[in-house]
Amino acid sequence: xxxTFRKLDQGRxxxxxxxxxxxxxEMSYHGSNIPRICACAGVSTGALYKxxxxxxxxxxxxxxxxxxxxxxxYDEVEPREIFASITEVLKEIMPLTQRYRPYLILxxxxxxxxxxxxxxxxxxRFESVGRDYFFRLVExxxxxxxxxxxxxxxxxAYLIDSFVI
Numbered sequence: 001x002x003x004t005f006r007k008l009d010q011g012r013x014x015x016x017x018x019x020x021x022x023x024x025x026e027m028s029y030h031g032s033n034i035p036r037i038c039a040c041a042g043v044s045t046g047a048l049y050k051x052x053x054x055x056x057x058x059x060x061x062x063x064x065x066x067x068x069x070x071x072x073x074y075d076e077v078e079p080r081e082i083f084a085s086i087t088e089v090l091k092e093i094m095p096l097t098q099r100y101r102p103y104l105i106l107x108x109x110x111x112x113x114x115x116x117x118x119x120x121x122x123x124x125r126f127e128s129v130g131r132d133y134f135f136r137l138v139e140x141x142x143x144x145x146x147x148x149x150x151x152x153x154x155x156x157a158y159l160i161d162s163f164v165i
Contacts, residue, residue: 001061005051016041016051017065018102020058025102029059029115063110063122066103069096070126074133082141089164130161 005013019041023032034055038045052058073096079085097104107126110119135157141147147156 001057002051002053005061008051014065016043016048017062021062021065021100021102021106024059024062025105025109028109029055029118034058059118060121062103062106063118063126066100066107067122067125067129069100069103070129074129077133079133079137079140081144082137082146085137086160086164093164127161130164131157134158134160134164 005016008016020037023037023040026032027036032055034045034048037055037058038048041048043051048058052061073092074089077085077088077092107122109115110122135153138147138151138153138156138160142149142151142153
């Protein structure tokens with residue numbers, strides 16, 4: 001991402017990345033092209049190349065936005081009693097997945113062989129967001145006596161995150 005993109009207001013940045021995510025999700029990374037992304041985003045090809053060096057840089061920015069969306073979601077969920085927190089996450093995750101469906105499609109797609117370099121780039125960051133939230137939740141629940149202190153927090157967090165996903 002170039003400095004010129006960062007100078008745009010946040011709403012415009014998000015609109016461009018959301019449009020790119022929709023095209024990538026619909027046509028795949030390899031099937032998509034810059035003119036189609038520009039048409040959907042309402043920007044000229046020249047402007048897009050001022051914002052991003054190439055399609056790969058744009059795709060990486062889209063993946064970064066996907067991680068930011070998930071991080072923002074978990075930042076909004078107030079940690080409290082463990083079962084209430086899990087219930088809230090489960091209740092709120094559906095609207096999130098509907099609103100940001102292209103980003104989740106891309107996350108699933110990067111597991112494919114042809115996109116494994118992108119998986120190396122983003123998978124751990126994407127997966128750690130929920131896992132870290134649930135780890136903190138489990139640790140706090142153990143401290144309050146809500147769950148057995150002998151339960152391994154890493155395993156419990158992984159289990160809960162896998163269930164949610």
